[in-house]
Amino acid sequence: MSEIRHLISIEAPPExxxxxxxxxAGLASxxxxxxxxxxxxxxxxxFGFDNKSVIFRMTIEKxxxxxxxxxxxxxxxxxxxxxxxxxxxxxxxxxxxxxxxQSGWKSMTDMVATCNSTWGELMYxxxxxxxxxxPGPHWRD
Numbered sequence: 001m002s003e004i005r006h007l008i009s010i011e012a013p014p015e016x017x018x019x020x021x022x023x024x025a026g027l028a029s030x031x032x033x034x035x036x037x038x039x040x041x042x043x044x045x046x047f048g049f050d051n052k053s054v055i056f057r058m059t060i061e062k063x064x065x066x067x068x069x070x071x072x073x074x075x076x077x078x079x080x081x082x083x084x085x086x087x088x089x090x091x092x093x094x095x096x097x098x099x100x101x102q103s104g105w106k107s108m109t110d111m112v113a114t115c116n117s118t119w120g121e122l123m124y125x126x127x128x129x130x131x132x133x134x135p136g137p138h139w140r141d
Contacts, residue, residue: 003103004116008123011095012130018066020130021087021098030125032139039063045071049139056080079111096130098123 010017020026027035027047034048038060045058058071061084070086088099100123105112121138128135 001103002105002108002112003101004105004112004119006098006100006119006123008098008100008127009092009095010098010127010130012132014066014089014091014096017089017096017098017126017130018069020126021089022063022065022069026129028137030129030135031122031137033137033141034139035137051141058085077111079105079109082106098126 020030022037023039024035024037027037027045032047032049034052035045036047037043037045041060041063043060045060047056047058048054049056055076057074057076059074060070061072062068062070067089068086070084073080073083073085075081083102083104085102086100088101090097090099100119102115102119125135125138
């Protein structure tokens, strides 16, 4: 199985980074404006792109504030189904260190390569948001 990994330092406390990846408002501030995430483990999250022509649906596996968020992808993209997305946050150097992983890809495909590049870009949007620079969502509709 293949996985995507990113590690980024963020000049913001873990609580602020956690809010950026665990709440609808936080996610909508750097990823997609159409972000919905329940606030409890066992709940659901969904993310719409391009006027809902693409929707990713997740089950929230773990929420451990301010250190960990884990989702399991249910659909809709067939290559994403069954993958696990996790954000691990730890205090570091007066700010935070964020480790992002999307694991469980069935094989290394062009989709994985494309997602790796996109997640890399998104990590810097997340960083900017948590640091108060307000980049806005990558996908606005």
